[in-house]
Amino acid sequence: xxxKLLAAGLLTIATPALAEMxxxxxxxxxxxxxxxxxxxxxxxxxxxTCACDLRFVPAGDGAALLARVQLEGAASEADxxxxxxxxxxxAAAATGLFAPHGLTPETALPVDYADPLFLPFDWGWFxxxxxxxxxxxxPTSLEALAxxxxxxVIEDPRSSTPGLGLLLWVKAAYGDRAGEIWAALADxxxxxxxxxxxxxxxxxxxxxxxxxxxxxxxxxxxxxxGDDSKAAALFDEGHYLQIEVAGKLAASDxxxxxxxxxxxxxxxxxxxxxxxxxxxxxxxxPAAGLAKGFDAFRPAKSLxxxxxxxxxxxxxxxxxxxxxxxK
Numbered sequence: 001x002x003x004k005l006l007a008a009g010l011l012t013i014a015t016p017a018l019a020e021m022x023x024x025x026x027x028x029x030x031x032x033x034x035x036x037x038x039x040x041x042x043x044x045x046x047x048x049t050c051a052c053d054l055r056f057v058p059a060g061d062g063a064a065l066l067a068r069v070q071l072e073g074a075a076s077e078a079d080x081x082x083x084x085x086x087x088x089x090x091a092a093a094a095t096g097l098f099a100p101h102g103l104t105p106e107t108a109l110p111v112d113y114a115d116p117l118f119l120p121f122d123w124g125w126f127x128x129x130x131x132x133x134x135x136x137x138x139p140t141s142l143e144a145l146a147x148x149x150x151x152x153v154i155e156d157p158r159s160s161t162p163g164l165g166l167l168l169w170v171k172a173a174y175g176d177r178a179g180e181i182w183a184a185l186a187d188x189x190x191x192x193x194x195x196x197x198x199x200x201x202x203x204x205x206x207x208x209x210x211x212x213x214x215x216x217x218x219x220x221x222x223x224x225x226g227d228d229s230k231a232a233a234l235f236d237e238g239h240y241l242q243i244e245v246a247g248k249l250a251a252s253d254x255x256x257x258x259x260x261x262x263x264x265x266x267x268x269x270x271x272x273x274x275x276x277x278x279x280x281x282x283x284x285x286p287a288a289g290l291a292k293g294f295d296a297f298r299p300a301k302s303l304x305x306x307x308x309x310x311x312x313x314x315x316x317x318x319x320x321x322x323x324x325x326x327k
Contacts, residue, residue: 023053023258027065027078027247029195030058031278038074038270038277047267052257061195062161062244066092069249073097077129079252080261082121085161086243086304086318087168089118092313099250101259105266108285109243110302118245121265122280124164125239127232128152128210129200129217135209138233142173145233153199153208157318160195161242162212167317168310169240172303178317182324190323213225215239215297220279222293231297238301244280 028069033039033056043054059068062083069081074097084092091100098117107113109123128145130138139145145152155163171178190208193199210233218258246265248258264270272286275294305313 026080029083038273041273059223074251079258082246090307098247118247120283123243124280125215127215129213150209154212173237179320219294238303239299241304
């Protein structure tokens with residue numbers, strides 16, 4: 001048989017089988033799906049077990065995920081949403097769009113965590129990161145930072161989970177004094193970016209002395225680049241904790257696959273990809289542990305509001321922030 005005819009015949013035979021392969025759509029934030037993020041490794045590992053096509057759909061930064069889910073409602077093509085955090089889960093649960101996961105994992109989180117709708121996949125502490133070769137003495141509190149002449153880049157709390165985390169951090173640490181802290185911080189802020197990637201890029205370009213990021217960000221420079229010049233400033237009042245989660249949409253047309261993915265998310269194949277691609281602590285410590293230097297900046301105190309408290313605090317804290325920056 002002519003080789004071209006044979007190839008065409010094989011393609012005809014294979015096409016229906018490929019068309020029947022189920023597709024699992026996971027809505028997540030941009031950096032998760034990037035070439036250097038966990039997405040590629042997770043996709044390859046899960047597809048080896050599921051006989052399916054795993055498709056990650058990027059939707060901006062973490063806080064943008066909730067807005068998209070709220071907009072699309074039950075018509076969303078997504079089966080799983082991965083990348084919300086506990087500052088958003090009360091609002092996400094209130095949509096009625098998420099289904100229970102039915103899992104009770106034992107995690108390595110530094111706080112007790114249980115939620116019937118949202119499973120944790122990683123966690124970390126927010127922190128201001130700086131370059132030790134340019135800044136020899138870092139502030140030891142948010143208040144000291146506000147009193148300094150250091151220039152910082154932060155993320156917008158309306159579109160970014162780190163930005164929202166900073167709002168809650170200031171409120172959790174200073175309570176009724178939060179507005180005063182923001183008023184003092186206003187002249188330190190060079191710019192407010194839509195998401196983490198933009199903010200961190202500006203910092204690396206030398207546009208600011210410090211950037212709102214994570215205590216684990218210096219580990220990236222150390223382990224991936226062999227660069228030990230970056231550090232996280234540790235603050236006396238403690239650091240706000242971020243717990244990132246995933247949940248299954250109730251309207252999913254692949255509920256069994258969605259359940260399979262959530263269970264897979266807790267396995268070593270997924271969790272071992274997190275530390276050195278997402279540069280966060282994995283929810284479950286991998287069998288191989290963490291690389292030396294990953295845990296170099298560990299706060300003495302964790303701050304975290306419950307999902308309900310974070311939801312109730314969000315709008316008043318946002319108004320406080322907007323008022324301070326508008327002056």
